Amino acid sequence: MVRVGNFFADLPDASGEEITQLLAAFPGARVERIVSQGQASPPDFWYDQAWAEWVVVLSGAAELLIEGEAAPRRLRPGDYLEIPAHVRHRVAWTDPGQPTIWLAVHGE
């Protein structure tokens, strides 16, 4: 009835491709763990979501570009962003030398 786990355990190998895992889904929200290792969004690809997202980097390092901003934001462990619906963004860089672990909360 109560689902449990450890956010940092059983990390998948993301050296080949970024891996997204659904940790929880309930009325109003989805919680995901995303593991990246060196991936970035494809050139000219932008996420354009119909829902708001709150995302925090809990391990590793990444750069996220918000459309209209001059440079990507560098994200280190603990850094979070609340991205409103339809604010276009892309992952500009993730550290190839270690897993970057994101916790993402998607609204509806």
Place this chain on the structure above:
Amino acid sequence: MVRVGNFFADLPDASGEEITQLLAAFPGARVERIVSQGQASPPDFWYDQAWAEWVVVLSGAAELLIEGEAAPRRLRPGDYLEIPAHVRHRVAWTDPGQPTIWLAVHGE
């Protein structure tokens, strides 16, 4: 437009009382940071929420008791639970010697 911060920065002093801070609120979900240091739920108090909650301990140590279970669950960094609506629970213990930092996602 994009709200940012660091989850581990500017920790409030929770040695006197547990402190809950709203990090994000958007359609479907609220994201909170809760800092405890030695507090527990009052005797015989149970959280009984009309919405589902996903909660992870990201620093420190705590014990959470789910109603009907024989003993509290010990939570260490990374340990998470998805608590369905109306599953009664209480905080049995938090480490008095260090801040325990929880990230809670409340659905609707």
